[in-house]
Amino acid sequence: MNELKRSLERILAHGYHILVSAKRDAFRLMDMTLWPLVLFFSMSLFAGSFTHEPRVIGVIVLGALGWRITYHFQMEAVQLYMDNYWMGMIEHVMISPVRWWEFILGGAISAVGKIAVIALLFLGLGHYVFHFSVQHWGATLAGFLACAGCGLVLSVFSLGVAFLKRGDAFAFIFAFPDAIAVLSGVFYPVTVFPAPLRLLAETLPTTHAFNLLKATLGMAEGSPLRYCATLALWGCLAVLFTSWALRQARRAGKLVKMK
Amino acid sequence: MNAVVANNVSKTFGGRRPVAALSDVSLAIREGEIYGLLGPNGAGKTTLIAILIGLTLPDRGTVQVCGLDVARRLHEVQHLVNLVRGFSGVLEKFTTWELLSYYALLYGVPRARVEEVMALTGITEKRDAQVALLSSGWRQRFFIAKGIINRPRVLFMDEPTVGLDVDAAMAVRDIIRDLNRSGCTILLTTHYMREAEELCGRIGLIAEGRIVAEGSAAELKAQVKSDEAILIQGQLDPPLRERLARAPGVLGVAQNACTCRLLVQDHRAMRPVLRCLLESEANLEGITFDEPTLEDVFLMLTQQGLEQGDE
Numbered sequence: 001m002n003e004l005k006r007s008l009e010r011i012l013a014h015g016y017h018i019l020v021s022a023k024r025d026a027f028r029l030m031d032m033t034l035w036p037l038v039l040f041f042s043m044s045l046f047a048g049s050f051t052h053e054p055r056v057i058g059v060i061v062l063g064a065l066g067w068r069i070t071y072h073f074q075m076e077a078v079q080l081y082m083d084n085y086w087m088g089m090i091e092h093v094m095i096s097p098v099r100w101w102e103f104i105l106g107g108a109i110s111a112v113g114k115i116a117v118i119a120l121l122f123l124g125l126g127h128y129v130f131h132f133s134v135q136h137w138g139a140t141l142a143g144f145l146a147c148a149g150c151g152l153v154l155s156v157f158s159l160g161v162a163f164l165k166r167g168d169a170f171a172f173i174f175a176f177p178d179a180i181a182v183l184s185g186v187f188y189p190v191t192v193f194p195a196p197l198r199l200l201a202e203t204l205p206t207t208h209a210f211n212l213l214k215a216t217l218g219m220a221e222g223s224p225l226r227y228c229a230t231l232a233l234w235g236c237l238a239v240l241f242t243s244w245a246l247r248q249a250r251r252a253g254k255l256v257k258m259k
Numbered sequence: 260m261n262a263v264v265a266n267n268v269s270k271t272f273g274g275r276r277p278v279a280a281l282s283d284v285s286l287a288i289r290e291g292e293i294y295g296l297l298g299p300n301g302a303g304k305t306t307l308i309a310i311l312i313g314l315t316l317p318d319r320g321t322v323q324v325c326g327l328d329v330a331r332r333l334h335e336v337q338h339l340v341n342l343v344r345g346f347s348g349v350l351e352k353f354t355t356w357e358l359l360s361y362y363a364l365l366y367g368v369p370r371a372r373v374e375e376v377m378a379l380t381g382i383t384e385k386r387d388a389q390v391a392l393l394s395s396g397w398r399q400r401f402f403i404a405k406g407i408i409n410r411p412r413v414l415f416m417d418e419p420t421v422g423l424d425v426d427a428a429m430a431v432r433d434i435i436r437d438l439n440r441s442g443c444t445i446l447l448t449t450h451y452m453r454e455a456e457e458l459c460g461r462i463g464l465i466a467e468g469r470i471v472a473e474g475s476a477a478e479l480k481a482q483v484k485s486d487e488a489i490l491i492q493g494q495l496d497p498p499l500r501e502r503l504a505r506a507p508g509v510l511g512v513a514q515n516a517c518t519c520r521l522l523v524q525d526h527r528a529m530r531p532v533l534r535c536l537l538e539s540e541a542n543l544e545g546i547t548f549d550e551p552t553l554e555d556v557f558l559m560l561t562q563q564g565l566e567q568g569d570e
Contacts, residue, residue: 005367006367009364009365009367010364010365010367012364013361013362013364013365014325016360016361016364017350017361020352020353020357020361021350021352021353024352024353025352083280084350086348087348087349087350088346088347088348088349089347089348089349089350091309091314091342091344091347092342092344092347092405093365094314094364095313095337095340095341095342096337096362096365096409097312097334097337097338097363097365097366098369099334099519123521138298181308246486249313250313250314250316251315251316252272252273253270253272253306253309253313253314253315255314256305256311256314257348
């Protein structure tokens with residue numbers, strides 16, 4: 001019980017860290033304002049110039065929001081680790097009793113805060129500009145939760161990469177969710193892919209998470225079972241990889257930034 | 260009882276050209292002492308500290324801190340130790356209070372402890388200042404405050420006074436003494452021999468990844484069997500320095516910018532030294548005598564230690 005309380009405090013410590021950084025650095029707030037809005041308007045205005053079909057606008061609103069959910073759940077924890085690394089303080093954090101999964105959950109606190117803002121923006125603008133409304137709140141929220149689960153798994157993988165590659169990891173970590181999003185068919189069915197890519201897409205939990213979202217609009221067939229199975233598979237692989245990566249990083253002395 | 264024990268620790272960093280950072284290092288630090296680790300850049304001091312606190316795994320050997328095996332019970336060890344480095348960066352934009360609060364949460368200590376460590380290190384007046392904008396002296400006090408936030412039983416201090424002006428370094432040394440008096444065991448690495456002599460009960464000399472000598476400052480000085488050092492004002496050319504090094508009774512020669520320092524067994528070495536100097540017709544500005552310092556001992560012992568190790 002005592003250890004659980006301490007663990008919660010360490011998770012809160014990471015949330016506190018992100019909050020202070022965001023409070024002092026307005027640039028960090030762009031990822032919940034300017035950048036998502038650029039994505040939202042470029043996609044929705046492009047689609048809106050061809051059709052006013054509400055389901056198409058719906059796929060864009062829900063898909064873009066689902067993508068941002070995955071992105072933030074993936075990125076916040078790694079950003080936290082990399083901040084400490086770049087500022088030359090990583091050894092001070094890593095000698096504390098912190099555990100790697102506490103970075104993930106600390107990042108998730110910040111992700112929830114940012115996504116609340118983005119959801120208000122996307123759903124509000126979707127309603128006032130395109131007259132889009134969520135029809136099935138329960139199923140839609142479940143779809144968003146599914147996207148958050150994918151983000152957490154990606155976050156575990158990315159943290160492992162950060163342990164191993166340190167400063168060089170960031171380009172990969174940024175590119176990773178975008179590549180996954182393209183493969184997962186955020187705005188289109190994965191049946192457009194050639195067979196080998198389609199097969200790969202079917203193994204990704206993100207594909208099934210976005211299908212759950214699209215299913216609320218009648219644009220895809222959602223399968224919670226497939227989602228859970230692929231998430232469990234990738235989740236296990238991610239945990240094994242990151243535990244191994246941390247051991248390797250300790251072996252190679254990569255948790256200390258030498259002078 | 261020993262607070263830190265390292266047994267036959269070795270570490271080689273990989274890559275295309277593997278580098279042996281530590282070779283068969285063993286040491287024992289007693290509870291409540293300040294143990295100094297002296298060595299030049301690249302000697303292995305930081306790697307040894309990283310292994311002792313569990314940040315880096317050794318290839319061979321074992322480490323125990325407060326009786327706990329670091330490899331097996333790292334999480335428990337992490338509650339008992341902390342680190343102060345003399346060249347750490349800091350998170351930008353955080354104030355002293357905010358950054359210490361972050362560490363207080365990481366260690367699960369109450370926020371009141373933040374005020375306490377700020378008072379202990381004298382940084383209460385810098386509570387709302389951004390740590391990144393503090394002068395190096397204040398910043399080092401901040402790091403000490405961070406280093407004691409969890410009331411560590413063992414504090415690892417990696418060159419805590421590096422780059423500080425005289426006043427700031429003195430203040431940091433006073434804090435180190437106070438910490439030690441309160442029962443904290445300290446492992447201190449430093450380049451400054453006088454600092455080690457002043458603060459440390461025992462000193463380990465490390466060179467090229469090996470501990471080449473260990474003991475109190477007096478014991479280390481006794482190991483070189485030298486009574487005197489001769490200081491020759493002037494720049495001696497390398498052939499002359501080689502001749503002096505071979506002269507009877509001369510234990511070692513070290514040249515810096517304007518002084519050549521000879522460590523000799525006793526005053527009888529003076530005659531052959533003078534003969535060498537007169538024969539060389541070198542342009543000298545003066546000769547004086549001095550007692551051997553820890554710096555002399557370090558130069559002699561690291562040289563001898565490495566030669567013995569190579570045999």
